[in-house]
Amino acid sequence: MKFKKLTGQIKIPVIGLGTWAIGGKNEADTTQDNKNISAIKTAIQLRITFIDTAEAYAKGHTEELIGKTIQDFDRKSLFITSKVSPEHLKYNDLIESAKMSLKRLKTDYLDLYLIHLPNPEIPIRETMQAMDYLIEQKLIRFIGVSNFSVEQIKEAQRYTKNRIVANQIEYNLLVRNSGRVTSNMESQIIPYCQKNNIFIIVWRPLAKGELARPGFKLLDELAETYNKSQAQIALNWLISKKGVVAVTKSSKINHLKENLGAMGWRLRQEDADRLDKECLV
Ligand SMILES: NC(=O)c1ccc[n+]([C@@H]2O[C@H](COP(=O)([O-])OP(=O)(O)OC[C@H]3O[C@@H](n4cnc5c(N)ncnc54)[C@H](OP(=O)(O)O)[C@@H]3O)[C@@H](O)[C@H]2O)c1
Numbered sequence: 001m002k003f004k005k006l007t008g009q010i011k012i013p014v015i016g017l018g019t020w021a022i023g024g025k026n027e028a029d030t031t032q033d034n035k036n037i038s039a040i041k042t043a044i045q046l047r048i049t050f051i052d053t054a055e056a057y058a059k060g061h062t063e064e065l066i067g068k069t070i071q072d073f074d075r076k077s078l079f080i081t082s083k084v085s086p087e088h089l090k091y092n093d094l095i096e097s098a099k100m101s102l103k104r105l106k107t108d109y110l111d112l113y114l115i116h117l118p119n120p121e122i123p124i125r126e127t128m129q130a131m132d133y134l135i136e137q138k139l140i141r142f143i144g145v146s147n148f149s150v151e152q153i154k155e156a157q158r159y160t161k162n163r164i165v166a167n168q169i170e171y172n173l174l175v176r177n178s179g180r181v182t183s184n185m186e187s188q189i190i191p192y193c194q195k196n197n198i199f200i201i202v203w204r205p206l207a208k209g210e211l212a213r214p215g216f217k218l219l220d221e222l223a224e225t226y227n228k229s230q231a232q233i234a235l236n237w238l239i240s241k242k243g244v245v246a247v248t249k250s251s252k253i254n255h256l257k258e259n260l261g262a263m264g265w266r267l268r269q270e271d272a273d274r275l276d277k278e279c280l281v
Contacts, residue, residue, distance in 0.1 A: 001013045001014070001015070001047045001048065001049055001050070002014045002263050002264070004199070004243065004244075004245055006165075006197040006198075006199060006243055007197045008163065008165070008197075010141075010142055010165050010199075012050065012079065012112075012166070012199055012201070012245050013048075013049055013050035013079055013245065014239050014245050014246075014263055015048060015050070015235070015239070015245065015246055015247075015248065015259060015260065015262065015263060016048065016050030016051060016052050016079070016081070016201070016245065016246070016247035016248075017040070017043045017048045017050065017051050017052065017247065017248075017249065017250075017256075018052050018203065018247040018248055018249035019040070019051065019052060019053045019057060019062045019066065019249060020054075020057055020062075020249055021057075021058075021249065022036050022039070022040070022057070022058070022062050022065060022249070022251065023036050023057070023058040023061040023062045023064070023065045024057075024058030024059070024061050024062070025057075025058065026056075026058075026059070027058065027059060028058045028059050028060070028061035029058065029061070030061065033065060035251075036065050036251070037065055037068055037069050039250075039251040039252075040065060040066060040069040041069050041072070042253050042256065043250075043256050044069070044070070044073055044078070046253075046256055046257065046260060047260075048256060048260065049077055049078050049079055050078075050079040050081070050245075050247070051066055051070075051078065051079070051080050051081065052081045052168075052201070052203075052247040053066055053080075053081065053082050053083070053105075054082055054083035054085070054114075054116055055082060055083065055084060055085055055088070055097055055100065055101050056083070056085045056116065060100070060101075060104050063082065063101055063104035063105050064104045064105075066080070066105055067104050067105040067106035067107070068106070070105070070106070070107065071106060075107060075108075078111075079111045079112070080105065080107065080110055080111050080112075081110065081111060081112040081113070081114060081144075081201075082101045082105065082110055082113060082114070083113070083114040083115070083116035083146060083168075084097045084098065084101075084113065084114070084115055084116060085097070085116050085117075086115070086116060086117040086118065086119035086122075087119070089115065089119050089122040089124075089126075089127040090122055090126060090127075090130075091126045091127075091129060091130045091133075092130075094127060094130035094131070094134075095130050095133060095134065098110070098113060098134050098139055098140065099139070102139060108138075108139075109138060109139055109140060109141060110139070110140045110141070111140075111141050111142065112140070112141065112142045112143075112144050112165070112166060113131065113134060113140040113142070113143060113144065114144040114145060114146045114166070114168055115127060115131075115144075115145045115146060115148070115156070116146050116147070117146065117147045117181065118145075118147065118148055118152050124152075124155055124156050124159055125159040127156070127159075128143075128156055128159035128160040129159065129160075131143045131160055131162070132160055132161050132162060135162050142162075142165045142166070143160060143162050143163070143164055143165065144164060144165055144166035144167065144168065144199075144201075145164055145166070145167050145168070146167065146168035146169070146201075146203075147168070147169060147170075147181040147182050148167050148169075148182075148189075149182060149183075149184070149188075149189065150184075150188050150189055150192045153167060153192070153193075153198070164198060165198060165199060166198060166199040166200070166201050167189065167193055167198055167199075167200060167201070168200075168201040168202075168203055168247075169181075169182050169185055169189060169200060169201075169202065169203065170182060170185070170202070170203050170204050171185045171186070171190070171200070171202045171203075171205070171238070171244075172202065172204060172205050172206065172207050172211060172234065172238070173207070173211055173216075173219070173234050173237060173275060173280050174207045174210065174211065174280055175204070175207065190241070190244070193243060194241075194242045194243050197243070198243070199243050199244075199245060200241075200243055200244045200245070201245055201246070201247060202238055202244060202245070202246040202247070203247060205234065205235055205238055205246035205247070205248050206231055206234060206235070206248055211230060211231060211234040212229070212230055212231035212234070212255075212258075213230065214230060216230070216280045217280075218274065218275065218278055218280060219233055219234065219280060222267070222271055222274075222275070225271075226265075226267070228261070228262075228265075229258055229261070231255075231258055231259060231262070232258065232259070232261050232262040233262075233267070233275075234262075235248070235259060235262030236262045236263075236265070236266070236267055237267060237272060237275045239262065239263065240266055240267060240272055
């Protein structure tokens with residue numbers, strides 16, 4: 001697995017495993033547990049050591065499945081990220097959430113803990129103080145946010161002794177400046193994070209698989225030119241950018257292998273520029 005490093009001690013694997021809908025969506029679904037554990041295990045065996053999850057996924061069941069799977073691996077070789085839900089951003093609630101995530105994940109620490117979404121009802125000062133406590137207690141290694149605007153990142157940073165190292169946002173070839181939760185990703189958020197050494201962890205990098213299928217003229221053309229798949233072009237375009245890594249979900253071994261094939265080569269600058277400038281749709 002390749003890593004990206006900005007400043008400081010943190011390095012993040014370039015491609016991670018997304019886990020939304022593994023073990024259920026908004027409710028736990030235990031009917032596919034063996035299949036799901038086997039899919040996560042396969043991903044780790046393929047060296048996808050960065051696992052992205054959240055307390056909200058399947059009401060904690062996704063974390064439980066990950067917890068069962070990672071017992072077979074060296075914890076230090078893994079980079080585990082979870083997220084606290086916006087309703088749990090009060091000081092004591094956040095600490096309780098983190099402890100519950102650790103319990104479900106059967107681990108002593110998280111590599112990165114993200115605020116899943118901003119919550120204007122709860123003062124960010126107390127949220128960040130709770131994050132600092134988790135760092136002091138060595139329950140988490142790094143603090144991050146998700147779906148934050150530039151202003152929200154600046155405000156959160158003001159209240160922590162530590163550095164916010166990542167912002168996880170929706171961004172892909174089809175969703176550039178207007179996402180489900182954030183806006184101005186390309187015009188403001190990404191440039192700000194790049195300038196301030198904050199990793200961008202892209203969620204939904206394949207637009208839920210839409211970008212993995214033929215049908216977009218420029219993507220199809222570049223796939224043919226480079227002898228790569230559409231998914232590999234779409235992911236390579238993302239991870240070629242400074243400080244950008246991606247978490248993509250797949251439960252299929254052929255898809256996991258294909259997505260790993262987005263690393264180890266680069267689009268020529270003129271082709272990356274075309275993808276930057278030309279709208280796919
Ligand atoms: N922070 C947030 O607010 C937030 C929000 C949403 C998601 N996320 C995180 O981001 C992760 C990724 O987002 P996502 O799961 O919504 O979307 P995604 O990774 O863009 O797409 C996942 C879909 O694409 C398919 N797929 C993956 N690789 C493929 C390939 N090579 N060829 C064909 N199909 C392929 C998968 O199906 P198969 O399983 O059949 O391969 C799955 O249906 C999530 O799992 C979650 O961890 C975070």
